[in-house]
Amino acid sequence: MRDKIAKYIFFSCAIFSIFAIFGILFYLCNTSIPAFREIGIFNLLFGTVWAPDKEFLAPSDKFGLLPMILSSLCVSFGALLVGGLGGVFTAVFLVRFAPKRIKAPLTAAINFLSGIPSIMFGFFGMVVVVKLLSIISPSGSGYGMLACIIILSMMILPTVTSISKNAIEAVPEEFYLGALALGATKEQAMFRVEIPAAKSGITAALLLGIGRAVGETMAIIMVAGNRAIMPTGLFSNIRTLTINMVMEMAYATDLHKQALIATGVVLMVFIILLNLLVSFYRRDRSHIKKTLFKRRMRSISFHPYDIDIDTPRRQGQLETILKYLAMVFCIMSLTSLVIIVVFIFIKGMGHISLDLLFGVSGNAGMTLRPAFISTIMLISLALTLALPIGIGAAIYLVEYSKRQNKIIKLVRLATEVLSGVPSIVFGLFGMIFFCEILGFGYSLLAGGLTLALTILPTIIRATEESLLAVKNSLREGSYALGARKAQTIFKVIIPVSIPGIITAIILSIGRMVGESAALIFTSGAVAYTPSFYDQPGSSFAVMMWMFSNEGLYINAAYATAAVLMIIVIVINISIAVLDSKLKKRRSQ
Amino acid sequence: MKELSYKIEDFTFNETKKAINTSKLHVFYGELEAIKDVSITILENTITAFIGPSGCGKSTLLKTFNRMNDLVECCKITGVVEVGGVNIYKNIDVSTLRKNVGMVFQKPNPFQMSIYDNVAYGPRTHGIKKKSVLDSIVFDALNRAAMWNEVKDRLTKSAMSLSGGQQQRLCIARALAVKPKILLMDEPTSALDPISTGHIEDLCKELRKQFTIVIVTHNMQQAARISDKTAFFLLGDMLEYGNTKDIFSSPKNEKCERYITGKFG
Numbered sequence: 029m030r031d032k033i034a035k036y037i038f039f040s041c042a043i044f045s046i047f048a049i050f051g052i053l054f055y056l057c058n059t060s061i062p063a064f065r066e067i068g069i070f071n072l073l074f075g076t077v078w079a080p081d082k083e084f085l086a087p088s089d090k091f092g093l094l095p096m097i098l099s100s101l102c103v104s105f106g107a108l109l110v111g112g113l114g115g116v117f118t119a120v121f122l123v124r125f126a127p128k129r130i131k132a133p134l135t136a137a138i139n140f141l142s143g144i145p146s147i148m149f150g151f152f153g154m155v156v157v158v159k160l161l162s163i164i165s166p167s168g169s170g171y172g173m174l175a176c177i178i179i180l181s182m183m184i185l186p187t188v189t190s191i192s193k194n195a196i197e198a199v200p201e202e203f204y205l206g207a208l209a210l211g212a213t214k215e216q217a218m219f220r221v222e223i224p225a226a227k228s229g230i231t232a233a234l235l236l237g238i239g240r241a242v243g244e245t246m247a248i249i250m251v252a253g254n255r256a257i258m259p260t261g262l263f264s265n266i267r268t269l270t271i272n273m274v275m276e277m278a279y280a281t282d283l284h285k286q287a288l289i290a291t292g293v294v295l296m297v298f299i300i301l302l303n304l305l306v307s308f309y310r311r312d313r314s315h316i317k318k319t320l321f322k323r324r325m326r327s328i329s330f331h332p333y334d335i336d337i338d339t340p341r342r343q344g345q346l347e348t349i350l351k352y353l354a355m356v357f358c359i360m361s362l363t364s365l366v367i368i369v370v371f372i373f374i375k376g377m378g379h380i381s382l383d384l385l386f387g388v389s390g391n392a393g394m395t396l397r398p399a400f401i402s403t404i405m406l407i408s409l410a411l412t413l414a415l416p417i418g419i420g421a422a423i424y425l426v427e428y429s430k431r432q433n434k435i436i437k438l439v440r441l442a443t444e445v446l447s448g449v450p451s452i453v454f455g456l457f458g459m460i461f462f463c464e465i466l467g468f469g470y471s472l473l474a475g476g477l478t479l480a481l482t483i484l485p486t487i488i489r490a491t492e493e494s495l496l497a498v499k500n501s502l503r504e505g506s507y508a509l510g511a512r513k514a515q516t517i518f519k520v521i522i523p524v525s526i527p528g529i530i531t532a533i534i535l536s537i538g539r540m541v542g543e544s545a546a547l548i549f550t551s552g553a554v555a556y557t558p559s560f561y562d563q564p565g566s567s568f569a570v571m572m573w574m575f576s577n578e579g580l581y582i583n584a585a586y587a588t589a590a591v592l593m594i595i596v597i598v599i600n601i602s603i604a605v606l607d608s609k610l611k612k613r614r615s616q
Numbered sequence: 617m618k619e620l621s622y623k624i625e626d627f628t629f630n631e632t633k634k635a636i637n638t639s640k641l642h643v644f645y646g647e648l649e650a651i652k653d654v655s656i657t658i659l660e661n662t663i664t665a666f667i668g669p670s671g672c673g674k675s676t677l678l679k680t681f682n683r684m685n686d687l688v689e690c691c692k693i694t695g696v697v698e699v700g701g702v703n704i705y706k707n708i709d710v711s712t713l714r715k716n717v718g719m720v721f722q723k724p725n726p727f728q729m730s731i732y733d734n735v736a737y738g739p740r741t742h743g744i745k746k747k748s749v750l751d752s753i754v755f756d757a758l759n760r761a762a763m764w765n766e767v768k769d770r771l772t773k774s775a776m777s778l779s780g781g782q783q784q785r786l787c788i789a790r791a792l793a794v795k796p797k798i799l800l801m802d803e804p805t806s807a808l809d810p811i812s813t814g815h816i817e818d819l820c821k822e823l824r825k826q827f828t829i830v831i832v833t834h835n836m837q838q839a840a841r842i843s844d845k846t847a848f849f850l851l852g853d854m855l856e857y858g859n860t861k862d863i864f865s866s867p868k869n870e871k872c873e874r875y876i877t878g879k880f881g
Binding site for chain 1: 682712
């Protein structure tokens with residue numbers, strides 16, 4: 029009986045992700061239906077003019093999303109070309125060519141790069157990249173497409189790197205050894221055998237990279253120029269779908285607002301398509317088989333009968349060049365990390381003062397005191413909600429999923445899609461559902477609920493991994509003593525996987541500390557200190573956005589960036605420490 | 617809670633002297649027939665050894681006695697398995713069955729808890745909360761497993777700090793703590809050194825007085841040393857079953873003879 033109850037509880041946690049996805053889709057679509065109806069789908073998608081203020085234009089003429097759609101696509105593919113390729117090459121370098129001693133620190137550095145909040149990238153782009161680009165820009169302004177591409181490349185590189193690294197490492201070692209045994213060089217084995225074998229995983233990595241680029245908001249809003257015109261060149265001011273929403277949502281009403289939400293729908297459709305593609309590519313992992321192995325071996329351009337010891341080998345030059353390219357990309361991503369960190373510390377540390385940190389904050393002078401309080405309140409609310417649901421869902425996925433039934437598959441897909449949903453879409457949904465429909469208004473309550481949704485996939489995934497690592501013999505041992513399933517889960521399995529759950533908590537805290545796009549329209553962007561959950565309040569990242577947005581508080585923005593960076597570093601170090609402890613325990 | 621068709625007292629052991637009885641038992645893993653038409657009667661207070669080459673189905677048969685096969689997804693069972701006179705594949709409470717039929721696994725699998733908590737896990741699971749009762753159960757179980765003196769001063773230390781042999785004896789103590797009638801042992805010494813193996817064999821002989829033990833082993837000498845009865849399996853068939861002395865001195869089955877003399881397997 030108790031077992032049944034436990035099972036149903038875990039089950040309802042698991043299907044929560046499905047409800048979340050459908051809820052987001054439903055409320056976005058439902059709210060934007062008037063826009064689609066009045067403007068017309070064709071006009072909305074392919075209209076080239078976006079001028080909501082022009083009263084004299086008919087709705088069908090002034091709400092055209094094409095400039096935004098094109099801008100989003102351009103910057104995403106640009107970022108894919110630089111950051112995506114760079115990510116794959118960095119992964120290649122890390123797996124095979126990096127000296128053993130620097131492999132672990134390099135991987136940690138790349139992971140660290142992915143933990144830096146987007147607002148920080150945006151700020152860095154605004155004060156460094158844009159300034160540098162203005163030197164070579166024909167118009168004298170560095171804002172625009174190229175700046176976006178550079179920033180987005182830096183942001184998607186770590187994502188692509190870590191996923192393709194996993195994919196390459198999953199290729200059986202015998203592929204590599206087999207190629208070497210045929211006389212291939214290390215480089216040939218990598219580029220001719222291992223990479224083709226990891227193709228589906230790398231494709232998935234690139235697709236997820238595009239997804240991250242398309243959905244990115246706060247990093248590029250500060251460097252894009254934000255004019256709603258058709259993109260014409262690398263220095264053309266652009267406005268992406270995401271920027272469009274953040275720029276105008278604060279004052280939009282009626283049809284204008286619905287058209288903005290329709291922008292979110294377009295974005296969401298794009299993200300879902302990408303994720304379906306990803307799950308398609310991930311599914312056919314099984315094709316790594318012996319037949320493929322043989323075919324790859326044949327493709328190595330090495331002819332055993334032409335051996336001539338006197339002439340130096342001329343085979344595999346291209347691969348050697350590729351190897352150096354991989355090294356260059358790895359060094360570049362590392363340098364960008366170092367530059368960001370050092371720059372923010374140099375500029376920010378001097379401006380951190382007790383008054384800035386804890387002084388009274390109001391519209392006259394903003395300090396970080398509200399940010400500390402709001403962030404802690406937001407994080408504790410979101411964790412209280414998301415942690416039990418996420419852990420329950422992970423337990424259902426691992427402990428009850430013996431038969432690969434459809435619901436389990438659907439839950440996994442929903443969780444994956446949920447993890448790919450851009451922050452701004454969460455923000456939009458939170459605004460529609462929590463603030464308006466449930467009537468919470470701009471409040472920490474609405475913000476915390478929205479954050480709970482954003483961290484749910486992180487918690488599910490990390491917990492799932494730690495549950496999968498629990499040895500089966502422990503489960504058997506417990507069942508053999510006559511323990512029931514629920515008892516086994518709560519008394520034996522969960523205690524063992526606690527370090528993994530703690531990692532999940534820290535990871536999601538990291539995400540929440542840096543979160544801004546999901547919060548601006550849910551918990552609000554205000555300067556004063558909240559006293560309870562029914563009031564609005566700005567988290568760290570939102571505060572930093574407010575500081576940098578107005579141009580008056582640029583020093584305070586630097587200081588906030590430095591404080592945020594310290595938090596991010598502490599979080600990353602604790603994850604690394606926990607991970608190494610986990611590994612030690614597993615190897616016992 | 618659903619009313620059970622059988623209570624613990626229904627697992628009666630003293631009338632028939634039959635601890636376990638199977639008839640026409642078939643076990644399938646998907647397409648593969650792992651156990652073919654096995655009918656065997658295991659008597660109370662004996663040590664019965666299952667021997668045979670790898671993949672012969674001896675572990676599978678062992679796992680049908682406490683329904684651990686339920687955890688294997690594609691496993692199907694036909695025929696009758698009676699434990700203490702009760703058909704365990706009818707409508708019974710698996711938890712109660714496993715409380716009565718304990719199991720020790722090939723590799724020691726202590727939980728990541730203290731030594732005390734490991735032993736107390738079973739009784740606690742079955743609802744015993746009183747500290748004094750638990751204390752006496754833990755003492756009794758560790759005492760029977762001949763390790764009380766070794767660990768009495770560090771009961772609160774993690775079970776992971778014990779040596780492999782100690783961990784395995786702890787797992788036996790853990791199994792004894794729920795007071796089973798039958799103890800199933802699946803190659804309990806194959807991951808241990810000779811000295812620890814000796815400890816466990818002595819322990820088995822001692823436990824025989826109160827328990828019925830079924831042991832799967834790859835070690836011929838071990839079967840000859842400790843068991844009263846021996847069953848020989850090959851590819852899912854039980855080819856010979858009888859007194860250990862008879863089997864090891866004059867096996868009737870030719871394949872069995874070749875196996876125990878080391879000519880194949």
